[in-house]
Amino acid sequence: MISKTYTIINPTGFHVRPTKTFVQTANTFPCKISVIAKGKKVNGKSSLSMLTLGIAMNEEVTLEIDGEQEEQALETLGQLLTEIHE
Amino acid sequence: MTLTLKGIAASPGIAIAPVFHLASERFIPTEQSVQDSVQEIETFRRAVASTREEVEAIRAKTEERLGADKAEIFEGHLMILEDPDFIEAIEQKIAEESIDAQFALHEISKHFIDLLQSMADELLRGRAVDIEDVSGRIMSHLRGVPHTDLANLSEECIIVARNLTPSDTAQLNLNFVRGFVTEIGSRTSHSAIMARSLEIPAIVGIGQAVHDMKEQAVIIVDAAEGIVLIEPTEEELAAYQEKKQKDDLRRAELSKLKDKLTLSKDGKQVELAANIGSLEDIQRAIDNGAEGIGLFRTEFLYMGRSSLPTEEEQFTSYKYALEKMNSKPVVIRTLDIGGDKELPYMELPKESNPFLGQRALRLCLDRQDLFRTQLRALLRASRYGNLKIMFPMIAVLEELLEAKKLLEEEKQKLIAEGVQLAEHIEIGMMVEIPAAAVAADLFAPEVDFFSIGTNDLIQYTMAADRMNETVSYLYQPWHPSLLRLISFVIQAAEKEGKWVGMCGEMAGDHTAIPLLLGLGLHEFSMSAGSILQARELIGQLDQSEWSVHANQALTMRSTQEITQFVERTRNGVIHHD
Numbered sequence: 001m002i003s004k005t006y007t008i009i010n011p012t013g014f015h016v017r018p019t020k021t022f023v024q025t026a027n028t029f030p031c032k033i034s035v036i037a038k039g040k041k042v043n044g045k046s047s048l049s050m051l052t053l054g055i056a057m058n059e060e061v062t063l064e065i066d067g068e069q070e071e072q073a074l075e076t077l078g079q080l081l082t083e084i085h086e
Numbered sequence: 087m088t089l090t091l092k093g094i095a096a097s098p099g100i101a102i103a104p105v106f107h108l109a110s111e112r113f114i115p116t117e118q119s120v121q122d123s124v125q126e127i128e129t130f131r132r133a134v135a136s137t138r139e140e141v142e143a144i145r146a147k148t149e150e151r152l153g154a155d156k157a158e159i160f161e162g163h164l165m166i167l168e169d170p171d172f173i174e175a176i177e178q179k180i181a182e183e184s185i186d187a188q189f190a191l192h193e194i195s196k197h198f199i200d201l202l203q204s205m206a207d208e209l210l211r212g213r214a215v216d217i218e219d220v221s222g223r224i225m226s227h228l229r230g231v232p233h234t235d236l237a238n239l240s241e242e243c244i245i246v247a248r249n250l251t252p253s254d255t256a257q258l259n260l261n262f263v264r265g266f267v268t269e270i271g272s273r274t275s276h277s278a279i280m281a282r283s284l285e286i287p288a289i290v291g292i293g294q295a296v297h298d299m300k301e302q303a304v305i306i307v308d309a310a311e312g313i314v315l316i317e318p319t320e321e322e323l324a325a326y327q328e329k330k331q332k333d334d335l336r337r338a339e340l341s342k343l344k345d346k347l348t349l350s351k352d353g354k355q356v357e358l359a360a361n362i363g364s365l366e367d368i369q370r371a372i373d374n375g376a377e378g379i380g381l382f383r384t385e386f387l388y389m390g391r392s393s394l395p396t397e398e399e400q401f402t403s404y405k406y407a408l409e410k411m412n413s414k415p416v417v418i419r420t421l422d423i424g425g426d427k428e429l430p431y432m433e434l435p436k437e438s439n440p441f442l443g444q445r446a447l448r449l450c451l452d453r454q455d456l457f458r459t460q461l462r463a464l465l466r467a468s469r470y471g472n473l474k475i476m477f478p479m480i481a482v483l484e485e486l487l488e489a490k491k492l493l494e495e496e497k498q499k500l501i502a503e504g505v506q507l508a509e510h511i512e513i514g515m516m517v518e519i520p521a522a523a524v525a526a527d528l529f530a531p532e533v534d535f536f537s538i539g540t541n542d543l544i545q546y547t548m549a550a551d552r553m554n555e556t557v558s559y560l561y562q563p564w565h566p567s568l569l570r571l572i573s574f575v576i577q578a579a580e581k582e583g584k585w586v587g588m589c590g591e592m593a594g595d596h597t598a599i600p601l602l603l604g605l606g607l608h609e610f611s612m613s614a615g616s617i618l619q620a621r622e623l624i625g626q627l628d629q630s631e632w633s634v635h636a637n638q639a640l641t642m643r644s645t646q647e648i649t650q651f652v653e654r655t656r657n658g659v660i661h662h663d
Contacts, residue, residue, distance in 0.1 A: 009396065009398050009399050009402065010402065011365070011387070011399055011402060011403050013207070015209060015210075016162060016209075016213065020161070020162070020165060023165070042171075043170065043171050045170055046169050046170050046171035046172070047165050047166075047169055048166060048169045048171055048172050048198050048217070049169075049171045051202065051210060051213055052198065052201040052202060052205075054205045054206070054207055054210055056207070057391075057399065058391070058393070058399075
């Protein structure tokens with residue numbers, strides 16, 4: 001299992017559109033993807049659970065990835081977390 | 087007797103029609119145990135599949151009718167239908183507790199709805215409606231009862247409901263639906279946004295009283311006033327019929343002007359732009375026919391947070407605005423903080439005269455770290471559109487030259503870093519301090535444009551705090567002193583071949599517009615909702631005639647004399663040969 005922490009820069013936080021992109025990308029990987037923010041851990045392949053985290057701009061988010069292709073998933077999704085914007 | 091209810095006007099216009107209550111009582115199932123949970127899961131999956139087909143169809147229809155961005159909401163619905171935490175949680179609940187699909191669906195959707203509704207963010211709270219919408223649809227399939235289909239309405243009506251879900255709104259049959267009224271909702275709720283794009287009058291958030299409206303009884307929705315009239319009298323009905331006819335005509339006339347240039351009767355072209363204070367305002371500006379953004383207030387990026395925004399965050403916002411405006415001019419004003427606008431995390435010292443203290447550019451020149459960050463973000467964003475940078479609160483030439491020097495330094499640094507910038511970025515300044523207005527001829531060679539900020543210019547010219555009621559009588563936009571300053575600024579700019587805009591309440595004011603046009607103002611920046619009316623007004627004015635009138639106004643002795651003169655002239659009482 002690998003993990004890394006990122007800071008969200010999108011001015012409107014991690015809203016519907018970025019979440020959609022994130023979840024769609026997460027679903028292309030076979031590994032288990034968890035997103036941790038504000039002490040809550042949710043399934044990174046579920047947009048509903050991601051939205052309930054209510055991630056705002058400047059917040060720290062940790063990705064925890066376990067399984068096949070985990071490194072590739074961490075790189076791709078980590079990039080999305082920091083670069084994505086509406 | 088007529089009962090008048092007040093709500094939030096979500097979409098303008100007047101509607102008069104009978105009430106159609108959309109059954110909003112959501113079905114709440116009771117828990118049933120099942121013998122064969124495998125079969126129950128199968129039933130659930132079939133309902134989900136049928137729902138998906140249905141939503142697909144609505145999505146396609148919405149895209150065709152309202153465009154891809156409005157249809158996007160239904161992609162969100164499709165995602166819910168595929169969401170593992172939603173779907174699997176329901177299936178798991180059916181299997182583990184041997185309960186029926188209806189109850190499992192109800193429980194799991196409630197869980198997510200409650201979670202989202204407890205969020206501080208209004209947009210996220212709004213997502214709860216999507217889950218209600220989708221689970222309501224699955225529920226209908228499970229129960230074998232058809233979903234109320236608003237597409238099948240056959241008589242004109244005003245829809246009354248607790249709330250309209252996005253799919254309800256998307257299906258409204260526009261041949262019959264005249265308007266809608268809801269118990270809950272805000273200006274930014276989905277139904278409100280949809281109502282505006284469908285151009286249906288709508289009032290939301292009217293409260294419990296929606297349940298008192300009788301089915302089939304004629305009501306009046308006046309979304310200009312944000313009111314609903316129940317059991318109106320004959321007189322009221324007649325008066326509103328007439329008002330509605332006029333209103334419809336007027337709206338049709340105005341909307342024709344949306345993509346038109348702003349030309350005076352004698353063919354002189356000016357630009358009508360919008361003032362914006364957030365990224366959400368950009369769409370409103372576009373919808374209202376803005377030819378550009380005349381004032382982008384960057385303060386919102388700095389407020390309501392606990393630390394300064396980074397260069398990257400700012401870059402992202404500026405780039406978004408520039409791209410969204412699609413090569414139309416976007417005048418971005420550098421940070422204008424201080425005075426009455428405070429930033430707690432910057433711990434600025436308290437001043438006894440904040441409006442005359444270290445605010446706006448004065449602060450930026452002192453705190454170069456934060457100023458340079460903003461300049462870099464602006465420069466980096468410049469290649470994504472038509473950016474113009476504007477410095478606020480300039481009193482003396484040295485301030486402008488210093489700001490320009492810092493901008494040039496950051497520009498050179500970025501070029502050295504290999505960052506691509508726009509070839510040319512216009513640099514302008516706000517004229518809001520009388521010293522700058524009076525010395526406009528000294529500033530003009532150093533800028534590409536001026537933008538006259540009337541709110542502050544009036545306050546400083548009159549030396550009257552605009553918040554202080556006892557001296558509010560001095561807040562006189564049409565006073566000869568103001569007109570003379572404005573006229574001087576425009577003349578000084580024209581000598582150097584520069585353009586002059588105005589941002590502030592005055593630019594959208596129907597008494598001021600004829601005079602400003604006459605004085606030769608090039609750009610008028612105002613709140614988005616005033617643009618089309620201003621375009622219509624300018625089309626009725628003869629610029630060359632009004633330049634004569636404006637010169638005459640400059641010789642008058644008081645605000646009263648000038649406003650009366652403008653009124654009379656507009657009404658055609660005075661004619662110059």
